[in-house]
Amino acid sequence: MPLVNFFIAGAPKCGTTSMYNYMKDHPDIFMCPVKEPHFFARGLIHIRGMVISESEYISLFKSAPPSKSIVGEATAMYLYFPEALRRIKDYNPEARIMILLRNPVDMLLSRFYTLRYNFFEDAADFQTAWNLQETREMGEAIPPGCLDPDTLRYRKHGMLGDQIEILESIFPREQIIYILFDDMKKDMPGVYKRSLEFLDLPYDGRTDFPLSNERKNWKNESLGRVFSYFEQSYPLVVARIKNILPASFFALIKGMIVKKQSNTPIPEEFRRELVEVFSGQVEKLERITGRDLSDWKK
Incomplete structure (x- = not known):
């Protein structure tokens, strides 16, 4: 199989599905036909349908034409697991890593709704789920459909600044591109062109950017x-x-x-609590990305 040299490695609910679809359509890119194979996170997470064996992973790329200079896959949970990132580095030290980032509060709210949609979560609202974290850490109140209770650790999943620091301790900065979800909403054509420049690929003239994974x-x-x-x-x-x-x-x-379904706003007092919880993480992201993320602290 060709060596996979491009990974959309995170973060969940930050636009990774849309980006995967855009990249998949570029004439010089072959993307794994299965989004989220989770191969490099094997043994770290337990979900249905994940690719465990190397032979199965190899088979996903057997149809990649030699003419495709970029061979990629997208598993948004890789960023969460340092060991998965280290496995990718061992597999291909030259791999390019794309990370999509979003306000942690909005990301976790969206994640909550996705977990409910997939029957991993049964709390009636996000505030209830957030308050259940300590109880669930003790193995209680785990929804019957949840195969891996770690998916319910919202606070830990929102520590994006810590996760990015670990990523940069594994991969050199020049092999990483950070994309803000806010930029995707404001100027997706510009984000797309910048992504192609990162991959040393020409712009293919794409102008249509439909959204994926709406609630x-x-x-x-x-x-x-x-x-x-x-x-x-x-x-x-x-x-x-x-x-x-x-x-x-x-x-x-x-x-x-x-x-x-449209998003249901969370209570303002609860939102302020979450903003405070993740303010230090946002400051780390500002320092690492060089972007002003003051709107994420409101």
Whole structure:
């Protein structure tokens, strides 16, 4: 197999799915057909459908044409696990790492809704889930559908500054690009061009940047559990189906069982509490990225 030389390694709920889709469409990039294979996090996290064996991982890239100068994959949880980052460095010391970043408070709220959608979380609201963290650390109040209680450690997952410091202790700065979720919303064409420059690739003229992974919920919970289990357990099958069937057909099927939902604001007092919890992390991100993130401290 060709050596994977590009990793979208984090962070979850920061636009990684959209970026994966944009990169996948570039003529000089081959992206792993399965988003989130989790191969370099094997043994560190327990989820359905993750790629465990090296032979299975290799098979994901067997169709990569020699003409593609960039061969990549996207697993947003790699940033969270220092050992996963070290494994990537051992695998390919020259690998380029893309990290997408977002206000930790907004990231965790979005993560909460995604965990509920996937039946990993059963708390009625994010504040309840946040307050359950200590109880869950003791192995209590774990939702039946949650295979790995570590996914419910919201505070730890929000420590983006610490995670970035570890990343930069493993990979040289010139092999890393940081993308802000705020920039993606304001100027995705500019972000896209900068990403291609980082990969030493020409701009392909792309002007359309549809968003992925907007907040959604199941119209029917029982049917949703079945569909969610299949999506998580057989990601390669799902990827092949998406490649065979027209996107409109897949969207029609999904539209019959999924509904879009707008974000529910969290109580202002609780938000201020979270801003205070992560203020030190935001300051680290400011120092590392050289960006003014004062809006993330409000």
